[in-house]
Amino acid sequence: MNPFPAVMIGGPPHSGKSVLVYALSQALRQAQAAHYVLRACPDGEGDWSQETPAEQVRLLRQKGPFSSAFVERVRRDIERRHLPLLVDVGGKPTPEQEQLLRACTHAVLLAATPEGLAEWRERAERCGLILIAELQSVLHGEDRIDEEKPVLRGVVSKLERHHPPNGVMVQQLAERLQHLFAFTPGELKEWLFQQAPTELIVDLDQLARADGITRWQPSDLPRVLAEIPPADLSIYGRGPNWLYAALALHAAPQPVFLFDPRLGWVQPPVVELGDQPSAALHWTLTPKPRFTWLEANPAQPHLDYDELQHVLAPALDPQHGVILSGKLPLWLLVGLALAYRQHPWLAIVQAQEYTNGIVVTSKVQEHRPGSLVVLRGNR
Structure with a gap:
């Protein structure tokens, strides 16, 4: 059994998943928590999409449809991971693509609406994932923590590209992931x-x-x-x-x-x-x-x-x-x-x-x- 956790970051399209993943990864790096971000979708952008001018992101993005071969390759990558993973999945996985979720161990859910969260909660439960957090994404306002245990719930704000958030919700979630990724660098x-x-x-x-x-x-x-x-x-x-x-x-x-x-x-x-x-x-x-x-x-x-x-x-x-x-x-x-x-x-x-x-x-x-x-x- 693989000793390293694989945390799926899931939610509907355009909910801010890639920005949240980048912000969490930066916080984990500062805490020296060893991990790797895996973009498990054909248009996954990687950290460079947050660090590159907007016109260059459009030039470098790799678009393409899911294929059976792609799904199988990414599933294999998740299962044979050599570090704790943050897995950024696509916003509309098909039943075939849900095998990527089943290869993960935990889930962080992000959506702009309660309906979006409910849809992804049902998907995470169906795939046997341990739920870490359910976050409602808003463009304006401030972060808000509604519930801390057993699942972190509340609002995360300002998930804007090129302006990664650093509010209380990102900090709280990063701390929780840091405890989960409890392997010291040494x-x-x-x-x-x-x-x-x-x-x-x-x-x-x-x-x-x-x-x-x-x-x-x-x-x-x-x-x-x-x-x-x-x-x-x-x-x-x-x-x-x-x-x-x-x-x-x-x-x-x-x-x-x-x-x-x-x-x-x-x-x-x-x-x-x-x-x-x-x-x-x-x-x-x-x-x-x-x-x-x-x-x-x-x-x-x-x-x-x-x-x-x-x-x-x-x-x-x-x-x-x-x-x-x-x-x-x-x-x-x-x-x-x-x-x-x-x-x-x-x-x-x-x-x-x-x-x-x-x-x-x-x-x-x-x-x-x-x-x-x-x-x-x-x-």
């Missing part, structure tokens, strides 16, 4: 690190604290790379995509493993270069005078690790640098970065910014790791 890491496939483990959270880093910046990259020996390694913790790519390229050709909360310790897939790239991704090539901008985005709502162990990516001009961008899981982005490591230099675009490429490896003096390649106005 206990969790000890359990996970025992399973790491390499002797050398790069703990990004510990590394950041040791260097006094509160938010990773590209300027931190040269110092970090100088501290890590170029050997086979396992990478654990929260960090931007460019940091993961830089560490993997620093270790190459030695093997690298990443900790994925859905999959455990995984190795990036083998990516080969050719003229007919894999159809699982949409590829957009933008040639520039000194580099090629390659954007890769999923061609389907969910990219399955087991089905993408061998990926074919476009062969690019070997004399030019490469900038990689797109909404990809870390294991696939790192696989792509490793495939292009023989180019003069390689940069990664971070989704939240989408204006600069951050150089992660280089053979030329002009572009050093941590430097920026300005992209604004280039497309």
Whole structure:
């Protein structure tokens, strides 16, 4: 039996679920409560949807219908979780999609009306979930707690995108989740690190604290790379995509493993270069005078690790640098970065910014790791 809880956040469409999940995740991070947010719907947006300008969210959102394959993949991800989960589900699950709810252990319900709460309460009970909270969502007014035990009930207000709430209800619910996710960081890491496939483990959270880093910046990259020996390694913790790519390229050709909360310790897939790239991704090539901008985005709502162990990516001009961008899981982005490591230099675009490429490896003096390649106005 999986020891980690999986808390479903459910409610009708447009009730503010994604904003609430983001606010709860931020509060749990501040409390150092280890967890992972799983967007269990095809248009799940992820934290970047709260941290990116509105026009960029529209550009990056991955829309698509539920499919049987998608449901089965997400159900499997929930069941084999390696951390406590917050699961953001769609607003209108079909009977087939309710297997995602049954894979969870607990439920937080959110709706604008009593009728919406009643519908989801019946669904949660039918799926055997332990109810933690029932919240009525309102745009205006203040939070209100009507009942604390056994179920937290009341009003949560101002669930507006780009203005995550921090009222009494969010705080109270976050505290309750923190008690549920009662694994100390030390206990969790000890359990996970025992399973790491390499002797050398790069703990990004510990590394950041040791260097006094509160938010990773590209300027931190040269110092970090100088501290890590170029050997086979396992990478654990929260960090931007460019940091993961830089560490993997620093270790190459030695093997690298990443900790994925859905999959455990995984190795990036083998990516080969050719003229007919894999159809699982949409590829957009933008040639520039000194580099090629390659954007890769999923061609389907969910990219399955087991089905993408061998990926074919476009062969690019070997004399030019490469900038990689797109909404990809870390294991696939790192696989792509490793495939292009023989180019003069390689940069990664971070989704939240989408204006600069951050150089992660280089053979030329002009572009050093941590430097920026300005992209604004280039497309």
